[in-house]
Amino acid sequence: MATTPIAARRKLATPPPPASSFPYHPGSLLSVMDLTVPAVSHLLQRATFLEHDDPLVRDRILQKRRIALLFYESSTRTRTSFELACKALGADTTLVSSLSSSIEKGESLKDTGLTLRALGAEAIILRHNSSGAAWLLEESTRLPVINAGDGMHEHPTQALLDLRTILTHLRPGVAEVGPDTLAGVTVTIVGDILHSRVARSNMLLLPRLGARVLLCGPKELLPEMAAKSSPGIEIERDFESAIRQSQAIMMLRIQAERIANLQLDLEQYKAAYQLTGQRLATQAPNAIVMHPGPIIRGLEITAGVADGPQSTILEQVTNGVAIRMAVMERALTTAEGGRA
């Protein structure tokens, strides 16, 4: 309809969306939006401190505290680094995965969470294939819940470790971050944005520190509405133009079957969006190349680029442990009733 609706013209009052009660626990990390910029800064500082802290001293911070890792999806990096981070602080961890538990018998997420709480879990780290699962778990258990990836939605610790990686290279020596720390920095996120929780967390976090985020990909994997989801986000469909403007290039994993389902031609996709040594050398010789993993060599990225000098892929993995130590410390040492 071309005409403006009467209701809009009249500017009628309508009921506002309700205020959110989340997070119920101040130690929870469900979304990057749960963190203020000062809280992000504090986490980064704690990550650095804990990384260099004496392991025998660090070990006492969460001594014998009980943390459950509840994983509904397979994971190498995230699970292991959370586990190592918890153990580095002295906590006891237990892993519950969907394939070796009563989840297989049909136990609901709520009941699984309540069971873990009854077993003494003081915090739950959740990886789940359904968007929003972490919110349900937090509401059900009222424990600190750490979102380790929910469906296509968010992966906040990944965004924090990516931020740490970006800062190390582009703002070395900066101890505190604020709203302008990344002013002048452009980060391009490339590939299957639509299905990526890594993309969503990064695009919500990085602009709040001053970065400009460019999203790049075909419209089937990057709908126009993506740019409307938050300020500071733009769409640049031309890959080479995007990386030419960027100091950091974040490649996302591409699932070949998804390309096929969308009736995209894989060879055409690679021709348009694969990060090759030649592209990198001519368009972005100084940018860092990031990837949350798992990488599919020869698909979104060539082996030469993945292993090359501009790649920060393994550094990101290492940063994951430091960031997750800081996140778990916050989870279990932030008192209820306070806000971090």
Place this chain on the structure above:
Amino acid sequence: MTTLAIRHGHLIDPAAGIDAPKDIFIQNGRVAEIAAPGKLKLANGAQVIDAKGLTVAPGLVDIHVHLREPGQGYKETIATGTAAAAAGGFTAVAAMPNTTPVNDSVEVTRWMQAPERGAEVRVFPIVAATRGSKGETLTDYAALKSAGAVAVTDDGRPILKDGIMRESLAAAARVGLTVIQHAEDTRLTQGASMNLGPVSFKLGLRGMPTEAESAMVERDIRLVTELREQHPHLHVAHTSTAAAIAAVRQARRNGLRVTCEVAPHHFLLTDEHVGLYNTHAKMNPPLRSASDRDAMIEALLDGVVDAIATDHAPHAMHEKEVEFELAPNGITGLETALGLSLRWLHKEWRMPLGRVLSLLSAQPAALLGLKGRGTLAVGSYGDVVIFDPKAEWTYRATESKSKAKNTPFDGWDMLGKVHYTIAEGRIAYAVAGRE
């Protein structure tokens, strides 16, 4: 049968053109006399209801509810669903056929209307348009109509095949039934759990495009146009998109019998109300964008909408306490429709009280041809709602008469408190302190 005299109230009966202080006498389940205050002639010995300061209106009629029986009594029963209806001021409800088994038979249609179900208000079955709502073979419309069916639909499972929908419209027209379509091209909504837009993107949820609704409405209107000599009546259930409303508006201009209803949640809420995965804001059609919501308000104000219907869809608590994508669609609505309509449509958006009541009673009753309903003219059913139009109150889901508590309106401010609901001359609901 008891006799009832309602005295000192202010009668608003839009269908009869009455908006004045009147006393009403009900006998044998029917309105026997309407008179100026204190002038009833027949009411000697009747039970008297004092309606001083209250509005007296025809009982509300909801043409879109799910009562879940047979087969899903853990969600709701005909008894509890109609108790909620009575508490909300409704005296007649039309019940959708997506029960277990699907209501595609004379037996189930009769079973639903049997006195043993314990209905507090009149239940009009809407039956499946096709056997098992599978969209393949039409049910026996003539036999079902004789058994009490008031319309046919495959609600929740829209009829996708053009040929079957054409057959359904033609067969329904032959026996004088309405075809109600849940307009959704399900080929465009696979795996989706909310409206498609920036909010669904941000939440990482697959979205339903508005075209899934509007394209189906446009297809149906095309079929009605082809069959226009046979005068089929198409009713579009729970309209939620500006484009669908535009299609209905155009069809009406072209002289077709196409009607539509809008649910309170679609004229009040937007996809922003999903918040952080609130499953009580998940229904189908989903909450849409602000511009679509505004189009619903506009369509109500300018008269394109024929009825407010709740799509009351009760679910057990455990079914909604799950991952958003896994939660069933639907919210309850019978106890909040009047309070929300008065609070927003009437008070905020200035729709005259009589028009709000008409959208909740006279028009839906006329739409489905429910004779003697939606008006209090002498001889009509003694279906009455008596409410305080000025009373502000807060809805508490825990106090609901429904078995289910799945509402996004828990804790919302309402306007207009029901004091009595009288169904065919029997007091089906009385507010605390008036029982």
